[in-house]
Amino acid sequence: MQADPPILTVERISKQFGGVRAVNDVSLEVRQGEILGLIGPNGAGKTTTFNLVSGRFSLTSGEVRLFGRRITGLRPDRIAGLGIARTFQGTRIFPKLSVTGNIETALLAGSRLGFWEDWLGLARARAVRKSIGGEVARILDFVGLSEHADSEAGSLAYAHQSLLGIGLALALKPKLLLLDEPFAGMNPRETAEAARMVRRIRETGVTVLLVEHDMAAVMGVCDRIVVLDQGQKIAEGTPAEIRANQRVIEAYLGTDDDA
Amino acid sequence: MRELAIAVLAAVMIAAPFMLGDYQTYLLTLTLIWAILALSMGLVLGFVGQINLGQAAFVAICAYTCAILRQRYGVDFWLAAPVALAAVVSIAALVGLLTLRLKGPFFILVMLAFAEITRLVIANWQDVTNGPLGLKGIMPPEPILGLSFDTKRSFYFLALVVLAVCLLALWRLIRSRTGRMLVAVREDELLSEFIGIPVMRNKVIGLCIGAFVAGLGGLLLGPFLTILAPSQFTLFASVDMIVMAVVGGVGTLVGPVLGAIFLVYVPEFLSFTSHYRPAMMGALLIIVTLVAPRGLLGLADVARGLLARGFGKPRRESGERGRAG
Ligand SMILES: Nc1ncnc2c1ncn2[C@@H]1O[C@H](COP(=O)(O)OP(=O)(O)OP(=O)(O)O)[C@@H](O)[C@H]1O
Numbered sequence: 001m002q003a004d005p006p007i008l009t010v011e012r013i014s015k016q017f018g019g020v021r022a023v024n025d026v027s028l029e030v031r032q033g034e035i036l037g038l039i040g041p042n043g044a045g046k047t048t049t050f051n052l053v054s055g056r057f058s059l060t061s062g063e064v065r066l067f068g069r070r071i072t073g074l075r076p077d078r079i080a081g082l083g084i085a086r087t088f089q090g091t092r093i094f095p096k097l098s099v100t101g102n103i104e105t106a107l108l109a110g111s112r113l114g115f116w117e118d119w120l121g122l123a124r125a126r127a128v129r130k131s132i133g134g135e136v137a138r139i140l141d142f143v144g145l146s147e148h149a150d151s152e153a154g155s156l157a158y159a160h161q162s163l164l165g166i167g168l169a170l171a172l173k174p175k176l177l178l179l180d181e182p183f184a185g186m187n188p189r190e191t192a193e194a195a196r197m198v199r200r201i202r203e204t205g206v207t208v209l210l211v212e213h214d215m216a217a218v219m220g221v222c223d224r225i226v227v228l229d230q231g232q233k234i235a236e237g238t239p240a241e242i243r244a245n246q247r248v249i250e251a252y253l254g255t256d257d258d259a
Numbered sequence: 260m261r262e263l264a265i266a267v268l269a270a271v272m273i274a275a276p277f278m279l280g281d282y283q284t285y286l287l288t289l290t291l292i293w294a295i296l297a298l299s300m301g302l303v304l305g306f307v308g309q310i311n312l313g314q315a316a317f318v319a320i321c322a323y324t325c326a327i328l329r330q331r332y333g334v335d336f337w338l339a340a341p342v343a344l345a346a347v348v349s350i351a352a353l354v355g356l357l358t359l360r361l362k363g364p365f366f367i368l369v370m371l372a373f374a375e376i377t378r379l380v381i382a383n384w385q386d387v388t389n390g391p392l393g394l395k396g397i398m399p400p401e402p403i404l405g406l407s408f409d410t411k412r413s414f415y416f417l418a419l420v421v422l423a424v425c426l427l428a429l430w431r432l433i434r435s436r437t438g439r440m441l442v443a444v445r446e447d448e449l450l451s452e453f454i455g456i457p458v459m460r461n462k463v464i465g466l467c468i469g470a471f472v473a474g475l476g477g478l479l480l481g482p483f484l485t486i487l488a489p490s491q492f493t494l495f496a497s498v499d500m501i502v503m504a505v506v507g508g509v510g511t512l513v514g515p516v517l518g519a520i521f522l523v524y525v526p527e528f529l530s531f532t533s534h535y536r537p538a539m540m541g542a543l544l545i546i547v548t549l550v551a552p553r554g555l556l557g558l559a560d561v562a563r564g565l566l567a568r569g570f571g572k573p574r575r576e577s578g579e580r581g582r583a584g
């Protein structure tokens with residue numbers, strides 16, 4: 001495992017918003033097959049880091065590489081196509097579509113379905129659609145939303161919407177999954193269940209980069225953790241190392257934040 | 260049940276011109292053409308999520324291109340039509356690439372400017388378009404496959420076929436991958452991008468599909484009216500299309516057709532002169548948005564719900580209708 005090249009290399013990236021350096025010279029590597037936690041107090045730059053990796057914002061400086069290939073400056077849909085899927089802090093789904101419709105949309109987006117064959121309903125297109133139907137069922141089962149398949153997505157409970165957001169990302173069949181606070185709004189039982197799901201995602205061969213405020217969950221689920229504070233990386237290590245790290249303790253105490 | 264309704268409707272539409280006089284057939288043909296135009300606006304509303312005040316320009320470009328090719332260069336209608344359609348779709352793609360990055364009111368304003376520029380070009384390019392006087396004596400399409408279109412009735416059937424094919428093609432399109440991508444982009448551009456949908460490309464495709472259908476309406480408009488003039492393609496033409504799409508019910512294929520029927524026949528019954536038409540359209544739009552934001556179809560659903568309750572039947576879900584958006 002150690003010998004594998006990193007799946008994602010983030011090299012000295014910075015992002016300036018006006019006078020704010022949201023991310024300041026951060027480097028990190030995500031290793032193939034691991035669950036890497038990215039933590040830090042509010043405003044530390046975690047979401048911004050996700051936005052830089054997934055192509056939402058342009059970098060002020062630095063470089064991001066996926067399997068050694070430079071992806072800096074690519075459009076989000078191209079980066080998604082290369083194998084990085086993400087969820088959004090506060091969840092983002094298509095609220096007016098059904099739960100099934102959400103997942104179907106993502107699967108169709110990634111499918112190789114030619115316009116004419118699909119429009120005319122040719123045999124091959126029907127076969128592709130049938131297999132998509134099967135995949136929808138599989139993904140909904142995986143994230144535990146099977147019984148809500150026909151519900152309007154916007155009518156789901158918040159925790160379920162978060163799971164649907166993860167399902168949307170999984171529908172891209174990503175190699176790297178970026179999860180931004182997936183456990184927010186979940187009760188302890190739901191969190192434990194979702195954490196188990198994150199591990200199952202990893203078992204299917206997907207590498208995970210996880211931003212989360214629920215420390216118990218992060219410590220329990222992550223192999224390694226990177227800590228950001230005020231845009232800078234202040235620590236990196238195993239959960240045990242991070243727990244004992246003096247700078248980390250100070251950063252969290254300093255913000256008066258229970259996170 | 261639905262198949263039966265469609266079959267009955269088809270039978271009525273086929274029988275109609277044999278029962279009606281020339282004027283009523285003319286009116287019905289006008290309705291069909293407006294339905295095609297309203298449908299094109301409905302597509303832009305549904306697929307791009309924007310009203311397009313430049314839609315009349317697409318109609319004009321296609322109508323004029325086809326008529327000019329025929330009158331000046333002696334090209335057969337059936338050859339000129341695809342060329343004109345290709346022209347209008349290319350222009351829509353170009354305009355779309357430039358304007359669809361703009362948000363909300365800016366897109367609307369730029370498309371309004373596009374429409375005005377198109378109209379001014381037509382009005383001033385005397386040599387080709389005959390300026391404000393317009394092109395006169397536009398002949399019905401040449402006979403094809405043993406069918407000729409030189410009577411009111413035969414032209415009616417041509418328009419009917421075009422509308423029917425449009426509806427069928429769009430019904431398929433909405434369910435196709437492309438349709439689903441367009442709906443996703445309309446619902447949430449940002450999320451769409453992150454699930455791998457090229458947003459700009461899809462918006463341009465949406466506008467092009469709208470322009471194509473608008474072009475089809477334009478192709479019929481020339482021979483139908485026998486004259487084309489820039490004064491037919493003002494802002495109000497686009498507004499009429501919007502009103503029809505909205506009055507009928509946005510997000511459906513049937514809505515714009517209903518809207519067209521409503522807006523051709525209601526002024527007819529009330530014998531409104533064209534002088535009051537813009538004011539009437541404006542008033543109607545306000546009333547509909549206030550009273551029945553889902554349009555005539557929404558009202559129909561409400562009525563059905565009331566009836567169903569009256570008969571003690573459980574209320575049926577009415578969500579199965581196609582979402583052109
Ligand atoms: N689009 C933006 N424009 C301007 N400033 C921004 C933008 N996005 C983030 N910031 C700023 O960058 C800093 C880092 O924000 P970021 O959202 O990355 O933090 P975070 O670590 O995700 O915090 P949280 O735990 O609250 O989600 C903050 O000061 C924030 O105000």
Ligand SMILES: [Mg+2]
Binds near residue numbers: 047
């Ligand atoms: Mg954040």
